[in-house]
Amino acid sequence: MxxxxxxxxxxxxxxxxxxxxxxxxxxxxxxxxxxxxxxxxxxxxxxxxxxxxxxxxxxxxxxxxxxxxxxxxxxxxxxxxxxLSGLREKLARIQGAEYVAEITGHLTEDWDPHVELYNAFVSTLVSLSETADPLGPVVAYQLRLLESIGSIPRFDACVLCGRETDLTHFSSLEGGMICRNCEPGQVEKWELTPSTLRVLRAHRGGQPGSTSGSLAGAFGVLNYHITHLMGREPLLAARLLPATQRRIVE
Ligand SMILES: [Zn+2]
Missing domain, CATH: 2.40.50.140 (Nucleic acid-binding proteins)
Known part of the structure; x- marks a missing residue:
């Protein structure tokens, strides 16, 4: 062979x-x-x-x-x-790494190469092995994975009407943000704060400068989308960040 x-x-x-x-x-x-x-x-x-x-x-x-x-x-x-010995020095680091491994295993096809995703995965492990806040590398990787499999949501405007302001909710089925006007007619939705949206956009643009508590909100909305794509919640999501901490109200 x-x-x-x-x-x-x-x-x-x-x-x-x-x-x-x-x-x-x-x-x-x-x-x-x-x-x-x-x-x-x-x-x-x-x-x-x-x-x-x-x-x-x-x-x-x-x-x-x-x-x-x-x-x-x-x-x-x-x-x-x-x-990557640093990966096992802190529980949250290894939990972040196991989470990205789980979602990658479920959302990629066998024998379907994505060189850029492989490179992103390895550099995420390197980042996780030395980070103080695992959510940063995890959120960046969630976005890279969604991009790689063609399921990246739209964060710049309402997916229903095109409006660019008052984006208050996210819909996994519609594939992006929903504005205040369209939100009442949408059954499947996830509410998010303006600062969570800023974190998502910053990471999407490759400038993850903000490391505020909104990282938890960004993780929450991306995990919500990934849960829809997988058909169930990733088993390791709750260990990385309990569901009650994923909605940041400011
Ligand atoms: Zn709208």
């Missing part, structure tokens, strides 16, 4: 048998790939001697009959290339 060599990060691991695990990787050039790592749980094979951990970044060699297949690839080699 042909060998595939790529850079990758581990999104999740699941025990498959007494000795094997299924590992979900986000690779740089091949997108998300599910691979079986045989013998990994025994730890007897030298190539896996160091083990593979959740969120590890490394070089991978996979064996796959063909790329566009529902079958699992076979993980034949793994070498960690980036050590």
């Amino acid at each position: 042909p060998a595939i060599r790529d850079d990758a990060v581990v999104l999740s691991r699941l025990d498959y048998s007494e000795t094997s695990q299924v590992i979900v990787l986000l690779t740089r050039d091949h997108g998300k790939v599910r691979a079986i790592a045989k013998g990994i749980r025994r730890g007897t094979k030298t190539r896996f001697a160091a083990g593979i951990d959740l969120l590890d970044v490394g070089k991978v060699v996979l064996s796959s009959r063909q790329e566009r297949t529902a079958n699992l690839a076979i993980l034949t080699e793994w070498k960690q290339t980036l050590s």
Whole structure:
């Protein structure tokens, strides 16, 4: 079988048998790939001697009959290339990293490469490993992921009437902001403050200067949108930020 060599990060691991695990990787050039790592749980094979951990970044060699297949690839080699020890120094950092891994695993397709998303994922892990406030890198990544999968909401004007002022609500189904005039007719909506909208726009424009409490509001509205896209709330959202703290009233 042909060998595939790529850079990758581990999104999740699941025990498959007494000795094997299924590992979900986000690779740089091949997108998300599910691979079986045989013998990994025994730890007897030298190539896996160091083990593979959740969120590890490394070089991978996979064996796959063909790329566009529902079958699992076979993980034949793994070498960690980036050590992010700071990630596990604070609980909130690892919770932020596990959250971005979860939403990436659910919202990307197998064998559908997004090089820019892979790069954004790795730099988010690096940022998280040294940050005091994990919500900043997480919010920036939520936006990058939504952009990458073509589901970025519109923050500059009302999606129903085009009005650019008095944007008071967000609608996931409509894909963006709703103004005060259109809001009463909209059943599915999430109320947000002007400062939350400013944080969203600043991050969207690549200038995340504001690190006020509104980051929690920005996380809340993006997580609300991601929940709609996934069909359920990300399991790790509540651990990162309890639902009661996601609506900031000023
Ligand atoms: Zn409107």
